[in-house]
Amino acid sequence: MSQPIIHQLDILYPFIQAPMFGVTTPEMVAAATETGCLGSLPLGDWSAEQSVQAIRATKALCNGQFAVNLFVHKVPQADEALKTQYAGSKQFIEALAADHGIEVSLPGIDEINVDDYHAQLDAALEEGCRIISFTFGNLDEESIRKCKDKGVLLIGTCTSVDEALILEQSGIDMICVQGLEAGGHRGSFATEDIPQIGGLSLLSRVYDSVKVPLIYAGGMYNARTVLAAKMIGASGFQVGTLLLNANESALQPFERAGLKDRGESDIMLTRSFSGRYARGLRNTFIDALEHSGHILPYPYQNRLTQSLRKAARDAGHTGFVNLWAGQSLSGLPERSTKEILTDLVMDTAALNNEY
Ligand SMILES: Cc1cc2nc3c(=O)[nH]c(=O)nc-3n(C[C@H](O)[C@H](O)[C@H](O)COP(=O)(O)O)c2cc1C
Incomplete structure (x- = not known):
């Protein structure tokens, strides 16, 4: 089930270091990449100039590709x-x-x-970024076209089935399904109030509703929780809270x-x-x-x-x-990002082989 994701993202293992604005450093992204996972650099509410600096600092440390992550929000008048x-x-x-x-x-x-995401997106494209993930909304048509013209792979975030359908219908390549358990901001955008559906129900229902590959995010902190998400329909696994205390965290x-x-x-x-x-x-x-x-x-x-x-x-x-954190906050490992992710990958493979 994870094969398309591995090939499309050019990674060895279908694990994604969650973009965590304020916590993720270029060093964390580089360590995730080195482990064979996808590192994600969040640009949050930085200006285009700050975004370029962070992208360049990450490129200087990274051997492989990494994702950049945008807050795609609308600015009220x-x-x-x-x-x-x-x-x-x-x-x-x-x-x-x-x-x-x-x-x-x-x-x-x-x-x-209170600028929106457009200048950051242009900066990321100028810098040659080839994987762009985003949260808080959907890119507008013109932005999607620009990205597609450059062969950029797009990963949108949903917190409801309706949001997943909106993303799929507008041509987004992969969807990150964010469970209610997840730390940090909810990616919700289709309704005024945030959807209250729990992660397992949401992932299963989105799997039944769309065809694009799904990345799950929310509450995974060991092999059992990863395999649970895999059984329900995830082909990629995005972990955030587990990395809060990693050596490379900015906390x-x-x-x-x-x-x-x-x-x-x-x-x-x-x-x-x-x-x-x-x-x-x-x-x-x-x-x-x-x-x-x-x-x-x-x-x-x-x-x-x-x-x-x-x-x-x-x-x-x-x-x-x-101090953002998810519901699986307990006994956070104080080791390198590489060690934390390698253990998760290896433990998951071992447990998977048992069944
Ligand atoms: C400290 C922190 C900051 C986060 N910042 C972002 C962000 O900038 N962009 C984003 O798409 N998601 C962000 N998230 C959400 C994560 O991408 C992911 O959905 C979540 O961490 C997964 O759940 P978990 O924390 O239970 O592993 C953040 C999460 C945390 C804990």
Whole structure:
């Protein structure tokens, strides 16, 4: 079942190092590639210039191809109502931070950059990237055509059957099916509220509904969970949370310590940090924001909280940083990306042979 994926992605094993903006480093991507898996470099909300720098830094370390990953979101118009709401949220969050000893001046709405993905996509194409994965939406027709003209392989993310159908109908080559268990942002885009369907049901139903190869993401952390996804219809396996504590992760020591001895009751879906639902560790900021009425739509909330998150990170303050993690957060290995992925690949092969 995994043969087409291996050939199309030019990898030895059908495992994908999940793009994790803020966590994935060029070193992590290179290590995944060296292991024979697909490394993924997330470009998140970087400018085109920052994206080019990261792509070049990764190319310098990588022997093989890697995927670049885009946030494909629509930017809501900043009308008067949104401007007023933004000013209120800014005031609320600045006061909250000050109460907790973080003095930070957040940007006004006219000072933030809310560009969409087009400049990043052009930069990735200019840099010769040949595998592009994306989340939060679907590429527009013109972008898909541009990619196809250059022979780029496209991987879209779905969190519902409807989203999978939209992606397939627009010619996307592979679909990453993201289970509700997954760490980080939900890739949802077809409905206002995020779909609540669990990973196993979703994967099975998407498998019954589309013909393109499926990559599963969400809750896989050992051979058993990978093989479960394989049995239900996945030909590729994307792991994120398992790599959070890898040597090549960008997480700082205080963030790694914050992940220790935590379980599923410590994590939740929240829009507090970015305005889009993401799964991560509950903390002071989330508790204060969740029912405050001060959460703006993405990307406004994301931009508004950016300097606060940076100040908190510099100060080692776990209460105000976004620490994304999935439901299989437990006993995260503290080893190299290569060792973690090699073990997963080998254990899966061994268990597969037993049946
Ligand atoms: C810290 C973190 C950051 C993430 N950032 C991205 C991202 O930039 N782009 C993306 O497509 N998915 C992102 N994700 C989601 C992953 O690609 C993947 O769906 C998820 O990690 C799989 O579930 P798991 O965490 O249970 O392994 C992120 C996940 C985590 C944990």
